Amino acid sequence: MLENDTNLQLSIIDFVNRNFLMNSDAVKYSNADSFMERGIIDSTGVLELVNFIQQTFKITVNDEDLTPENLDSVNNLVSYIKRKKTTGS
């Protein structure tokens, strides 16, 4: 994994831990785990997540991007943000 991938990953994990888990160890998750299935994020949480990635990574999340494939795990988010940053789509 490239250095900037690691930073991206850490930034997402930090946000999830602070914002959704309040830095508690109430829920354990891996980078591949579904946020929804683990009960970390609900539909309101998705809006918070979108807000975070738009502001932090200066990308626009389009309506058609609002899918679990893009947003529902640390790994999915890393791939999605990288793709948006490089190709814009």
Add this chain to the structure above:
Amino acid sequence: MPPLPSNSNSVSENVNQIGFNVLQIDCTSEIERICSFIQKSLVSVLKRRGIIIALSGGIDSSVTAALCARAIGCERVKGLFMPERHTSEDTFRLAKLFSSHLGMELIDHDITEILSATGCYNRQNEAIRQLIPQYQPNYPFKIALPENTSTIGYQIFSLIVKDNNNNVYRKRMTHDSYLNLVAATNFKQRVRKMLEYYYADKFNFAVAGSPNRLEYDQGFFVKSGDGSADLKPIAHLYKIQVYELAKSLGIPEEIRNRTPTTDTYPLEQTQEEFYFALPYQKMDLCLFAKNNNMHPESVCEATGLTPLQARKIFIDIDTKRKTTRYQHLGALKIEKITQID
């Protein structure tokens, strides 16, 4: 959850199909069962002398009121109509039609002033302007879910506003604007519940709530608002079954034929675009199949859904159950107070 079908447009031959007939009930015995429940609840548990029920002119509150009247007599049931600035005229007309049809007293208590005093309308306006700065208070608006049920995506609300020239603005809601608008709008359900309990205390009555099974299961209510009640006589019935009972109870045809609406936002809004994403008949069948551990594809023939759409609805049912669990919970305590709980 079964794996995704290999061909999303064709139904597997080995999956048994179900039809809407699985939801048929024996109305006479069901009415008897519910009436007996209402009587016993009032006399043995709640110890109240009658029932207050908020009327919306819709099918659920009308059926609930008719069942209460049949159980304990219409003189012991009072309908409460609580319109506000955004209530449609149809709602009042149908609530009046229904109460006079039943011979039940109807209390008309307008809540516009109370809502203004809470800042409900101003707060709504501010929330809308976060997304649509040119919004004016006389423009009708609503929030709605995406119409597309063919892809598995998140259900994110959009704000829809119509200006005086019939231009329609549609914007996906942000976290802040969504919470601000919903919090302000929930004043409506909570003020109504406050008044239901005012009248209940005044007459020593209990409060009946009127969620059907779909609404109850999927958390389609406001906590401490329309979600609160002393008894919920039709919470076990699918919406199709509520319509069956309505016919059997002789509810006026106009009420039975009315499209279910939320009557919460000034722009006309169906329950489908607000919450369920499918017409209630199809949602009922999906929920029934899921509750009875059937395969998602078992509803495809009757509903016209593709296997992928059916699977998406099944997933959505689970998601809504998870995300609205909070709505059903009472206050959490560190331990059970055994003398009370």
